[in-house]
Amino acid sequence: MIARTRHLRDDRLVDCYVTERHGDALDPPVAEHLGDCASCGARYLELAQFLDALRAEGDADADALFTPERLRAQHQQIARRLEAVGRPARVISFPRQLVRRTITASTSRMAPRWVAATAAAGLFVGVALGAGYEWSAHARSVQQRLAVDSGADRSTRSAPVTVRGASTPDVADDVFLSELEMALERPHTRELQAFDAFTPHVRPIRDESR
Amino acid sequence: MNSDMRPLPDSAPVSPLSDVRVDAGATATPIPSGARGRRNLAGALSDDSRLAVAIRGLLEQGDMDAARERFGELVTLHQRRASRIAYQYLRDSADADEAVQDAFVKVFSHLTGYREAWPFEVWFTRILINGCLDRRKARARRDRWFVAGEASNADEARMSAADAAPDPERRLLARERRARLAAAIARLGGRQRTVFTLCHYGDCTPREVSAMTGLNESTVRVHLFRAARKLRGLLGGTP
Numbered sequence: 001m002i003a004r005t006r007h008l009r010d011d012r013l014v015d016c017y018v019t020e021r022h023g024d025a026l027d028p029p030v031a032e033h034l035g036d037c038a039s040c041g042a043r044y045l046e047l048a049q050f051l052d053a054l055r056a057e058g059d060a061d062a063d064a065l066f067t068p069e070r071l072r073a074q075h076q077q078i079a080r081r082l083e084a085v086g087r088p089a090r091v092i093s094f095p096r097q098l099v100r101r102t103i104t105a106s107t108s109r110m111a112p113r114w115v116a117a118t119a120a121a122g123l124f125v126g127v128a129l130g131a132g133y134e135w136s137a138h139a140r141s142v143q144q145r146l147a148v149d150s151g152a153d154r155s156t157r158s159a160p161v162t163v164r165g166a167s168t169p170d171v172a173d174d175v176f177l178s179e180l181e182m183a184l185e186r187p188h189t190r191e192l193q194a195f196d197a198f199t200p201h202v203r204p205i206r207d208e209s210r
Numbered sequence: 211m212n213s214d215m216r217p218l219p220d221s222a223p224v225s226p227l228s229d230v231r232v233d234a235g236a237t238a239t240p241i242p243s244g245a246r247g248r249r250n251l252a253g254a255l256s257d258d259s260r261l262a263v264a265i266r267g268l269l270e271q272g273d274m275d276a277a278r279e280r281f282g283e284l285v286t287l288h289q290r291r292a293s294r295i296a297y298q299y300l301r302d303s304a305d306a307d308e309a310v311q312d313a314f315v316k317v318f319s320h321l322t323g324y325r326e327a328w329p330f331e332v333w334f335t336r337i338l339i340n341g342c343l344d345r346r347k348a349r350a351r352r353d354r355w356f357v358a359g360e361a362s363n364a365d366e367a368r369m370s371a372a373d374a375a376p377d378p379e380r381r382l383l384a385r386e387r388r389a390r391l392a393a394a395i396a397r398l399g400g401r402q403r404t405v406f407t408l409c410h411y412g413d414c415t416p417r418e419v420s421a422m423t424g425l426n427e428s429t430v431r432v433h434l435f436r437a438a439r440k441l442r443g444l445l446g447g448t449p
């Protein structure tokens with residue numbers, strides 16, 4: 001028997017709450033004390049209200065989130081996952097689209113190689129043809145020189161060896177180009193020609209200094 | 211707190227577990243029945259335990275399809291309660307959903323190791339709690355690098371939608387209350403939180419919690435009381 005003067009401790013009240021909540025009977029002396037002692041009864045009631053509210057709040061939150069639809073979906077998801085339990089692992093086939101894309105990608109990577117190979121071959125052929133043409137031209141010029149040595153004049157011999165072979169047009173070209181240079185060095189407008197006459201030119205000065 | 215409350219010693223009876231994690235072999239004392247079995251005769255197997263034994267038999271015979279079929283009944287029996295517990299632990303419905311799924315799949319995979327000495331509920335809850343603790347640890351690691359969220363926006367939206375109050379002010383107050391409650395529970399120590407969650411939201415008796423956690427029953431009661439006292443202090447008497 002619990003004396004009236006000794007109140008129930010809080011841990012005991014929590015015990016009582018847990019016991020009652022699970023549908024078990026309280027110890028008779030404790031139950032009697034809670035019935036008789038107004039202070040302990042009020043404390044117990046307050047504690048029970050607090051814990052009940054806490055529980056109701058938590059359960060309401062969880063129930064709001066885990067609706068029957070969501071629980072059903074969860075159930076189905078669990079069933080799907082259980083299907084895989086105890087079964088040999090499936091070999092997942094490699095995605096076809098990815099393979100095709102890979103092949104396409106590798107094909108597209110091959111194209112520049114062909115282009116490069118073709119360019120290299122073209123370069124090689126070009127160089128070979130060029131070298132062959134140079135060699136034949138050189139052979140021809142040697143033949144010409146031999147022919148000039150046999151009967152041509154000296155000026156013709158000192159001229160650079162060209163494929164054209166004729167020296168007269170070269171002289172005419174030189175004259176023409178000199179005239180062209182002279183014409184370009186002088187001002188083209190009449191107004192400036194007077195100033196040009198007063199202005200000393202590099203060429204006469206250079207010639208005088210020599 | 212009342213003045214006549216006996217101050218509990220700081221060192222509660224120490225459990226053999228140093229961590230909060232539920233130990234599968236922590237206690238050797240078999241308990242006769244689970245929460246659902248409390249309504250049955252003492253010593254008799256509860257409905258879910260009987261069902262688990264039947265499924266185990268099917269698995270041992272190699273009848274996987276029938277075992278899967280019957281396991282669905284177990285899922286239906288424990289799904290809601292498991293979701294509540296997991297949600298109280300993780301405070302995120304997506305995480306809780308995954309934890310519950312993982313626990314059921316793990317239970318099915320290891321059902322041949324189930325022994326009747328344990329009520330199925332206790333065995334299952336152990337697995338669930340361990341999964342939740344692992345997830346909490348993983349989240350704590352993640353939160354070192356990322357900003358932690360209290361509850362996902364989707365959760366908040368769902369709860370607001372479920373809230374019957376049309377008044378925005380009342381909904382805001384409810385939201386704040388939820389946040390305050392979550393913060394208060396988060397401030398509980400690991401064992402206190404485990405014991406409180408299992409007793410309060412998991413509908414487990416201190417004895418069952420003792421079986422699940424490996425703590426003494428008296429220690430469970432002490433943790434439960436301390437958790438209640440701390441929550442009352444943090445929430446000011448009203449949740």
